[in-house]
Amino acid sequence: MPGARPAGLLVALPALLALALVSWGPWRPPGSETPPGLLGELGRRRRDLSRLAAAVQAQACAAPPGRALGCADLEGATGVRPLASGITKRVSRALLPPAGEEVALKAVHGAGLDVSRCVQRYGHPAGCRRLAAYKLLKEMSLLRCLDHPGVVKLRGQCYDTSVNPEMKITTIMELGTPLEMIHLLQTPWEKRFKICLDLVELLQYLANSPLGSIALLDFQPRQFVMVDGVLKVTDLDDISTEELSCQTDKDCVLEFPTKNFSLKCAVHGKCEGINERRNLFNAYRYFFMYLLPHAAPLVLQPILKDILNATGDLRFGANETLRAFQKVLHLYKSGLYLQKKPSHLKEYIALKGFRSGTVEDYRCWPSYSHLGCMLSVHNAEEAADICCSHSQCQHFIITPQKTWTGRSLALFQSSSADLIPGNNTVVYVKRSTVSRVKPLTSSQKGYRDVREEIPTGTNFTPSKETTHFVSA
Template identity: 80%
Template sequence: MAAALAVALPALLAFALVSSGPWRLPGPEPPPGLLRELEGRQRDLGRLAAVIRARVSPASSSSPPPPPALGCADVEGAAGVSLVGSGITKVVVRAALPPAGREVALKSVHGGGRDVNRCVQRYGHPAGCHRLAAYKLLKEATLLQSLEHPGIIELRGQCYDGSADPEMKITTILELGTPLEMIELLQTPWEKRFKICLDLVELLYYLANSPLGSITLLDFQPRQFVIVDGVLKVTDLDDASTEELSCQTDEDCVLEFPTKNFSLKCTMRGKCEGINERRNLFNAYRYFFTYLLPHTAPSVLQPILKDILNATGDLRYGVNETLRAFQKVLHLYKSGLYLQKKPSHLKEYIALKGFHSGTAEDYKCWPSYSHSGCVLSVHNAEEAADICSSHSQCQHFIITPQKTWTGRPLALFQSSSADLIPGGNTVVYMKRSAVSRGKPLTRSPNDYRDVGEEIPAGTNFGPPGR
């Protein structure tokens, strides 16, 4: 029995295309229908390989060599294997690889999946049906090696098990991500949801202008995406296509969706203009933007977000215009220009230097960055004061050192000053109405300040009455 071999992807592809053509399967000959499907998948891989050879320039000889790819030896030593998820074609498991126990995702053909089972029921040839599904895995690995973007899952290596022939058993080794849970995302702060949508738009811009040409994700679903270190990444590319629909007239260029159809132009070169880009964009609108973009957004930004929704929902925007619109929203949000000009509430607060909260548990607000208290992203103390004044429970707030992905600080809003502890570099902003006689906060008078005003000596600050 042949030993398992780890091979580089080009060699693996050549092996699949030449050495193990579907007509050379040992054992019973596949039925003619299955043989045609196998040959079709093989031609698809051949076309993809030709596109890569034609469009992707080889790496410069002066470039440093890439790190050694992981292979079969690493997969054989995997520990802590657990199921991440499975689909109609593939199954993904989580595993720790030696020697450092680094965690990766291992993807292989799902022998019990609907793709293989349906094929076996139709053709009665398990080995050929497994190989048919394996071609999808090969195509995906080929694309992953040819494309490079923060929004595309990283290919760490692959393994071809020669002993599994004629099934052509293949395992791809990928960086590990967390499956996207839309229900959980809907409960997160708007800033996080906006980032997911922005990550997606930046990915779609890359796919529209990739080294292989415009790429469309034919099976565009939230389940095809994961989160890696807070970044949205597409992890399934087996149904991606670099081919644009051919046409003779505009009537041939109809982009169909379950609830809406769009008519596109047929170009002079006989291709439907921008069809790959616009298919991706409308799917982003219906699966992501509609749910994640508008809810709980700052009120001043909502008209711009609504325009983005309308323009992508009608495909009036292409990916270039959509990206510019998202960048405009990001600029307004990061700069604080979205804040409405209105009387400041900050003068209603006293700044206590050198105190911090002993606990983050207090009243809750939505959507908070903490499940046990009210923690929100703010542009500055002015915005935090406006928020605190709008919460009936809030008596003080603290601008914490923590930052969000936009660089904005997180503010902790609380209803009681009983847990304020001397020490640290943070500043507590307490409502003047919360100042009452009681247990004093024994600090130097100069440490209690509001905007340019010193707190009189002997002032006592106690916890507000409940």
């Protein structure tokens, strides 16, 4: 278990960085077997970390709330299993005592491409692992200073002093679920829109972070996780807090596989907004293109198309993109996006106190339930319009469940034969369905207007007595 030895220590991050800078400094006798080229790379990593540590110290970044976890917490960890491995790091899942809290543990991936290539080049495994560990220290520094809901939380770290001559570091972070783009493409539009909105809010923060404008150099969906329904970036070792230096505009070309952009060289000798624009175009090509347009409400599609075009051409910065997303969110939550047209709700009868006894029914895409057709609606009128557009739909139920926008989830079903008394939900049944299939007993004088509700206790089963049919 990384960092679980008795000699392991938990130290405050500034002290850990200082210790690393001193103990790993190029002036420390590395041994004659250490190649000069590796010493040079270690020196460059050290200087990079030193600059970052100074910036963190200048910002007086606060420690994460709550008790910091350390080596002692890892000693009793159970259920440790690998989650993922990358070029530099490996990630494991663990349960920590006493309550079995789930966390993610990051450590240097000794068999990863970074270390393997370094060993092939220099033949010095310990020095190569030390070189890779700089990225963990860099990530810890950033996580300490970047306080945003879209950045995964640092829970603690373990520095194992028993490992010589290298430092063995384990980072303890909150656990998230990796993104699966194929799965996301099959989820309701409202969920996909939230992921994109979370991403835009994060990029707006990174463009104006306490450490300056930050570029995610390795921008891929695999660098993000979902934590309690919120999109978070979890890999920050490959970032830049410096904007590209320049002398003329020709030095400020932002290159992508399919498109290049020419930016301005500012008077202070930096390519103006290059980090912000890099992040936005990557968000466009990895997220917006796939998650925004499909199955969106028709009236919102022109606005979403404008967002796609503006980010795809880099006409919008982070602030403008966020404002555009907030406009879409307002239209969607308020119901202002709904087209003004004749309502279908008058074609339905409202029955209070009934529920469906059917678990499975016809399915629609994209549904909130894999057993049937469950969609997000602003109100009963929108649900009635949706039901009329589905040939199978004969009734719908406005459930108590809410989405993240506060909208209701409506269940659309094909048969009213199994409606039974229960709870306080309202079932909206097509009048034509009732008149064809469900005659009423003589005790029922007829249905009221759709805006009035039929109370629990009404008998909807055929009777041998005289019955009354509702006209269509």
